[in-house]
Amino acid sequence: MTRISGFLFRRRGGPGSFGGWHWTDIVTFGWLAAGVILMFGPALWLVLSSFKSPAGLAEFPPTLLPYETRTAVVEGYDKPLPLYVVTDEAGTRTLAEVRRVGTVAQMVDPANPGEVQKINIQTRTPDRRVGFQWSNYTEPFLAFDFFLYLRNSIFVTFMATVITLLTNSMAAFALSKYEFRGRNAVMLVVLATLMIPLSVILVPLYSIISTVGLLNSLWGVILPTVATPTGVFLLRQYMLTIPDELLEAARMDHASEWQIYWRIVLPLTAPALAVLGIFSVVWRWNDFLWPLIVLSRREVYTLQVGLNTYAGELNVQWHFILSMTVITMIPVVIVFLFLQKFITTGIAGSGLK
Amino acid sequence: MNSLKHQAGAVITAPLGWLAGLIDPPLRVWQRWTGQGGMAAFFLLPNMAIFGVFVLLPLVINIIYSMTSGAALFLSDRDYVGGAQYARLLDCGNYGDPGTCAEDQFWTAVQNTGLFVILQVTLLIIIATITALILNRELRARSFWRAVFFFPVLLSPVVVGLIWRWILQRDGVLNAAMLGMGLDPINWLIERNWAFAAAVGVTIWAHMGFYALILLAGLQAIPKDLYEAAEMDGTRPGRVFWRITLPLLMPNLLVVIVLSLIRAVQVFDEAFVLTGGGPGTATLFLTQYIYEVGFASLLKNLGLASAASILMGGVLVLLTLLQLALGKRNEQKGKLK
Numbered sequence: 001m002t003r004i005s006g007f008l009f010r011r012r013g014g015p016g017s018f019g020g021w022h023w024t025d026i027v028t029f030g031w032l033a034a035g036v037i038l039m040f041g042p043a044l045w046l047v048l049s050s051f052k053s054p055a056g057l058a059e060f061p062p063t064l065l066p067y068e069t070r071t072a073v074v075e076g077y078d079k080p081l082p083l084y085v086v087t088d089e090a091g092t093r094t095l096a097e098v099r100r101v102g103t104v105a106q107m108v109d110p111a112n113p114g115e116v117q118k119i120n121i122q123t124r125t126p127d128r129r130v131g132f133q134w135s136n137y138t139e140p141f142l143a144f145d146f147f148l149y150l151r152n153s154i155f156v157t158f159m160a161t162v163i164t165l166l167t168n169s170m171a172a173f174a175l176s177k178y179e180f181r182g183r184n185a186v187m188l189v190v191l192a193t194l195m196i197p198l199s200v201i202l203v204p205l206y207s208i209i210s211t212v213g214l215l216n217s218l219w220g221v222i223l224p225t226v227a228t229p230t231g232v233f234l235l236r237q238y239m240l241t242i243p244d245e246l247l248e249a250a251r252m253d254h255a256s257e258w259q260i261y262w263r264i265v266l267p268l269t270a271p272a273l274a275v276l277g278i279f280s281v282v283w284r285w286n287d288f289l290w291p292l293i294v295l296s297r298r299e300v301y302t303l304q305v306g307l308n309t310y311a312g313e314l315n316v317q318w319h320f321i322l323s324m325t326v327i328t329m330i331p332v333v334i335v336f337l338f339l340q341k342f343i344t345t346g347i348a349g350s351g352l353k
Numbered sequence: 354m355n356s357l358k359h360q361a362g363a364v365i366t367a368p369l370g371w372l373a374g375l376i377d378p379p380l381r382v383w384q385r386w387t388g389q390g391g392m393a394a395f396f397l398l399p400n401m402a403i404f405g406v407f408v409l410l411p412l413v414i415n416i417i418y419s420m421t422s423g424a425a426l427f428l429s430d431r432d433y434v435g436g437a438q439y440a441r442l443l444d445c446g447n448y449g450d451p452g453t454c455a456e457d458q459f460w461t462a463v464q465n466t467g468l469f470v471i472l473q474v475t476l477l478i479i480i481a482t483i484t485a486l487i488l489n490r491e492l493r494a495r496s497f498w499r500a501v502f503f504f505p506v507l508l509s510p511v512v513v514g515l516i517w518r519w520i521l522q523r524d525g526v527l528n529a530a531m532l533g534m535g536l537d538p539i540n541w542l543i544e545r546n547w548a549f550a551a552a553v554g555v556t557i558w559a560h561m562g563f564y565a566l567i568l569l570a571g572l573q574a575i576p577k578d579l580y581e582a583a584e585m586d587g588t589r590p591g592r593v594f595w596r597i598t599l600p601l602l603m604p605n606l607l608v609v610i611v612l613s614l615i616r617a618v619q620v621f622d623e624a625f626v627l628t629g630g631g632p633g634t635a636t637l638f639l640t641q642y643i644y645e646v647g648f649a650s651l652l653k654n655l656g657l658a659s660a661a662s663i664l665m666g667g668v669l670v671l672l673t674l675l676q677l678a679l680g681k682r683n684e685q686k687g688k689l690k
Contacts, residue, residue, distance in 0.1 A: 024490075024590065031487050032498055038558070039501050042516045043508075045526060049519065061529035171400035178393040186397065193408055199619050199640045200666035203418050203647050203659040204411035207426050227404035257392040258380040262373045286509035288622045289640070293648050304511040308626055311515055318519065325515045332507045340500050343507075347566050 043329070050322035051132040057318050068131030072096050075113040083110075083127040086119055094127055095119065136323040145298060146324060149306035153285060156221050156302055161280040163226045165273055172235035172269075173261050177247060187236075190229045198224075198290055206293060220294045221302070225284060231276045238272035239265060278339050285331055303328045415666075418659035426655070438660035459661060461634045462642035465549070469638060470617040473553045477613055481561050482606070485568035486598070499569070503562035510559070514626025517555045518542065521627075542628055545635035552624040552636045559623055560616070564609045571605030572598070604679075611676040618668055639665050 049057065051066040071080035074096050081096035084107065095107040098116060107119050140146040174180075175187060198205075205224055214220030242265060250260050266273070288304045295301055301309065307328060311321050336343075384392055414428065419438055421431035446453030451460035484502055492498055505513065520527050521541035528538035541547045575598065583593045599606075621640035624630075630637040630645075639661070647658025 028487050028490060031483065035484070035498070035501050039504050042520055043504070045520060046516045060524045061532065062526055167400040167403065170396040174393045174396035178389055180390050180393045186401070189409070196408060196412065197619050197669065199621065199643065200662050200669065201408070201411035201415055202643060202662060203655050204414045205407060206648070207428070208406065208411060210426060223403060224407040227400050227408065229404070232400065256377055256381045257384055257389075258373070258377050261396065282507055288510050289644070293644070304509055307511050307515065311518070311626065312629070321515060322519065325512050329508060329512050332509065336504060336507050340503070344499065344503065344566055347563065
């Protein structure tokens with residue numbers, strides 16, 4: 001306890017300042033507290049909401065936790081009836097609602113189904129308890145093409161990342177370990193295009209993709225993204241730090257150039273490959289604009305495109321949208337939890353994004 | 354545990370190694386035949402071929418596309434119109450009023466994007482700088498706090514857009530909270546100005562952590578003895594900030610400003626999912642205009658979309674050159690020291 005309070009109330013302080021609190025301490029604590037609420041709060045609210053039933057989602061003001069109204073199967077009625085706690089002159093008891101007419105509800109006691117009582121709705125409250133609507137998560141897989149979208153997204157992310165790592169590392173190897181005519185020119189092209197955003201080449205890229213017949217194909221999403229100049233640049237900078245003597249020694253032992261690349265340089269580049277791999281997974285999983293343009297048939301949608309389409313429908317089914325959003329978020333949250341250090345050092349070191 | 358990890362690693366790498374071994378013999382022949390130059394070409398080829406076809410080639414033919422018209426997709430079927438698409442985009446009675454322009458949507462998008470860039474980048478930089486300054490203080494569990502602010506950066510734009518649509522909708526939790534505090538609820542995504550503000554706020558929320566991280570790296574590179582010296586001289590904290598922190602942070606700050614400018618000009622996905630460009634055209638930005646004109650509308654006009662994308666590309670090139678110039682100046686400064 002003392003450690004926690006010591007942590008919470010650590011401050012700049014010092015004699016002379018107001019109550020021992022320097023104003024910068026107050027700003028710091030305020031900022032960090034607001035940060036936790038503002039940054040985590042929305043995602044947490046999404047997760048909590050995703051477990052609510054459609055009725056729970058329509059409630060205003062919303063409840064913090066997902067609740068479900070308890071129901072009971074009563075003899076003589078086909079459907080389970082919702083339960084209410086009624087408090088009036090006759091005392092407090094739990095009754096099931098049969099139907100409601102205006103401000104009066106017809107209710108029965110589950111133990112005594114024969115007798116219908118008329119109850120003023122002012123005297124009753126729903127018998128609720130915290131309950132998670134798991135069907136929000138299971139139904140999209142059955143009722144929608146959600147599973148298909150998930151599979152498409154995993155395919156795109158995996159393939160794009162593998163190809164990115166392979167082609168980028170090969171190019172980086174050539175650019176860092178070989179002397180050849182035009183090397184500087186190639187490097188210049190790579191550097192110059194570091195900043196070309198997709199939104200500038202949408203139209204011609206679309207026509208090229210359709211010329212090679214990759215419209216509405218997942219490969220049409222994958223290929224334009226894999227030759228990242230960022231990746232080539234990052235890996236090249238890292239490979240420059242590998243001493244050339246190592247390669248020379250291997251050549252003495254009659255290693256082929258391919259073996260040198262595969263058995264020596266690639267393993268030594270592992271940290272940079274890991275950073276690029278993590279980023280590639282996040283990039284490709286999150287891609288939206290390009291898949292939106294290339295994929296126009298439902299069976300090839302990725303998660304992001306599918307989710308946007310569902311959310312754009314006239315009658316938005318929030319109870320499914322929210323749960324699908326949570327599932328879309330999960331891989332990125334896992335990456336964040338376990339590989340955060342890689343990412344933050346990657347960004348701080350190279351401005352990668 | 355370790356051996357298990359090792360075994361799992363072996364299971365993955367063994368087939369890869371086998372595949373790599375398979376292409377080794379033919380490559381040895383190629384190597385003997387062409388020497389080092391041939392090997393360099395082999396290693397460069399896959400990346401450069403993909404790069405050439407899907408990045409460089411589009412870049413070149415985009416210029417040709419912008420000078421054609423018609424509904425056909427393939428260049429050979431399109432009519433050459435010279436600068437007509439540009440003329441149409443730039444045809445305006447009064448540049449301040451999109452209603453007087455031939456392409457009023459384009460100028461609405463330009464104005465929206467301009468205002469968005471100014472507001473978003475200014476606020477983003479201020480918030481990111483304050484966050485970096487606070488994270489740079491002596492905090493317990495600093496990596497935790499850093500992670501707190503960085504978390505939204507990794508979320509997909511669609512997820513970000515949907516999270517906030519859910520929060521900002523009329524019966525959403527924000528209005529419930531405002532009602533609880535005795536304020537009038539606001540139709541965040543239906544009223545023009547509030548929708549615009551929401552687009553600005555949500556994009557800041559999603560990207561701020563990235564820039565704060567770069568600024569934090571810059572702050573941590575400032576030598577500690579400068580601060581110690583200032584403390585010994587009894588310098589006020591405000592003065593320390595203006596005289597030490599800010600000047601030494603300036604290189605990073607400039608990089609962050611240009612980077613965030615480049616990204617703000619291209620704003621699309623979060624805003625698109627959040628507001629869809631609406632209400633009306635209140636949050637229609639340039640990239641969405643290009644997308645609508647070239648792909649989403651019934652009357653696809655690829656030539657016009659292409660011309661608009663080249664105009665936007667021009668702005669981005671200017672910003673990139675600015676960044677390179679700043680980088681060079683910083684480098685020279687570094688050398689002088």
